[in-house]
Amino acid sequence: MxxxxxxxxxxxxxxxxxxxxxxxxxxxxxxxxxxxxxxxxxxxxxxxxxxxxxxxxxCPTEVENHALDQDKSEEKVLLSGSPNGPLVALAFKLEEGRFGQLTYLRIYEGVIKRGEFMFNINTGKRIKVPRLVRMHANEMEDIQEAHAGQIVAVFGVDCASGDTFTDGSVRYTMTSMNVPEPVMSLAVSPISKDSGAQFSKALNRFQKEDPTFRVGLDPESGQTIISGMGELHLDIYVERIRREYKVDAQTGRPRVNFREAITQRANFDYLHKKQTGGQGQYGRVCGYIEPFPADSPGKFEFENLMIGQAIPSNFIPAIEKGFKEACNSGSLIGHPIENIRIVLTDGASHAVDSSELAFKLASIYALRQCYAAAKPVILEPVMKVELKFPTEFQGTVTGDVNKRKGIIVGNDQDGDDTVILAHVPLNNMFGYSTSLRSMTQGKGEFSMEYLEHSPVSQDVQMQLVNTYKASKGAAD
Structure with a gap:
């Protein structure tokens, strides 16, 4: 062969x-x-x-292309590539032009016509095609329609890179809609206040181009926080801000996105009662929290198993909202809680003093009340790392991986080079490119991608908890 x-x-x-x-x-x-x-x-x-x-x-009709059916848990569907089939097109490139965002589309099936509507499956929005063009280098040719196999561009379509468009008859996507959560964050800001507009423009564009790139605000410091899939991922975007938008940006120390999770069941019974001169607050919630089974992991689930009307049904959404809000920040190190199932079994209300706010606060305090009894642990992102380097440096590189608490899961030879596969905590991979170059005289290379979140060791957990408490004490 x-x-x-x-x-x-x-x-x-x-x-x-x-x-x-x-x-x-x-x-x-x-x-x-x-x-x-x-x-x-x-x-x-x-x-x-x-x-x-x-x-x-x-040609396009000679290659098999598959889409993912969102109505059937992303089951693979073979596309015919025929212009007579339902429209399936992928937005694969975005460009800022004189007339706004220019979106490049690759049509896998069906036809796109100017003036007709199409649906963005990723956002659920219905969009009209105002202008359809065929690109010739930097020249544009206006066209009325485009068929399967063609690459065209459209103006005035608000979308992100990787979004899939159909005619509405099917809910197919060309890429998975299950985007992994970021594993690292970085504070970034423009040095000059005059660059604020360009800085915001860059971040908005990058979010559309890359669904794994997130932007948010630190509620305590008010700093802009960018999050992504690793140190190199974020470094690239910071450099693009400087190069493409001429913004001199400064960054803080990278922060790993840890998670918290419970390991056993714990009961809660909390009464939130506050009496004032006017209407008071009253809400009682009872139930338990538990981790998901090992064979069916999850992030968050709320279930109401209450019998009767001890709590009016119109307050149940507020209770769920309160628990969700409480899970945004665990008490160990202030990071989000996952792998938690919350079950409401009973409660109590007051005809006058009960309100949505009262039950929301009751659920927030209820989780804090029982959280320690559920034996929470800290989860850290673990990366799948592939290293390639001359065999003469194998002992040094392998020893360094072990020092970083990595687990070697594969070892192979590629000519005069050794290839190692390892699972290494992301928190121990900062600055690794410099270290690898130093160990291998500049001849080593590596790549890494997110694998999973797994529990940290007890000594690391204690260190992280103490650091968090010290920072909170300093802030207070």
Missing amino acids: INLLILFLVMNQYHQKTSGWRSVGLQYHESLCQFIWEVLFKNKGVQPLLDGVLNYLP
Whole structure:
């Protein structure tokens, strides 16, 4: 079996017969590697490149594309690639133009027509196509419609990169809507107040381009916080703010996004009672909290198992809202609580003093009351790290991974290089690129991606809790 087919397209030879190569290219398209020698500045080799695309790459109808059916738990669906099918198009690139946001769409199935409506499956919004263009470098050609297999651009469509558009008859997406939560945060701000508008513009654009990039405000300091999937991920966006928007931005120390979770069941019975000169506050909630079963993990669930009308039904949403709000900040280190199921079994109300606010406060204090009894733990993001370096440095690199409390799960050889797969806590990976270069004389490289949140060791948990208490004491 051919694992790798190297096709050399040399200038003045690209006119050779292509039918045989095309059929091979279709069969081995995942391992076909084309080399084309070109010099764009001198306009040399551009024509062979374009002819190579036409002659050797498969056309859209010759490749199987799958969408994810959101009505069937993201079950894979084979797309026909026919213009007669329901519209399925992916927004894969955003560009700020003179006339606003320019959105590039790749049409996988169906037809897009100017003036007609399409649906953004990711946001649920119905959008009209005001202008449809075909791009030729930096030139635009207005068109009335575009068919499956084409790449076009539309103006005036508010969307994010990765959003899927349909005609409304199906709820397909080309990418998963389950976006992972950020694992690291960073405080960032412009040095000059005059750069505030450009700074905000950059952050708004980046959020649309990348669903894993988040922007928020620290409620205590008022600082702008950007969150993402790692140190390098955030560094790239900070550099883009400086380079593309000419904003001199300053950053704080990176912060790992820990989580808190309970490990056992605990009961709560809390009465919130406050008497004032006028209407008071009264609300009592009873029930228990418990972790999700190990075989079916979750983040948050609220269930009302109360029998009777001890609490009027119109107050139940306020109780759930209070518990959700309480889960935004655990008492160990102030990070969100997950893996928690809250069950309401009983309670009490007052004909005059009960209100939504009273029951919301009762549920917030109820969680705080029973939280310690549920034996909470701190969860830290663990990264899947792949390292590649010359074998002569294997002992040094392996020892460093162990020092960072990493677990090596794979070891392989690639010629003169060693490839190691490891699971390492993100909190121990700060500045690793510099360390790896130092250990391998600049010959090592690595990549990492989020794997999971897992409990920290007892000594690390104690250290994190003490640091949090010290910071709270200083703030107070």
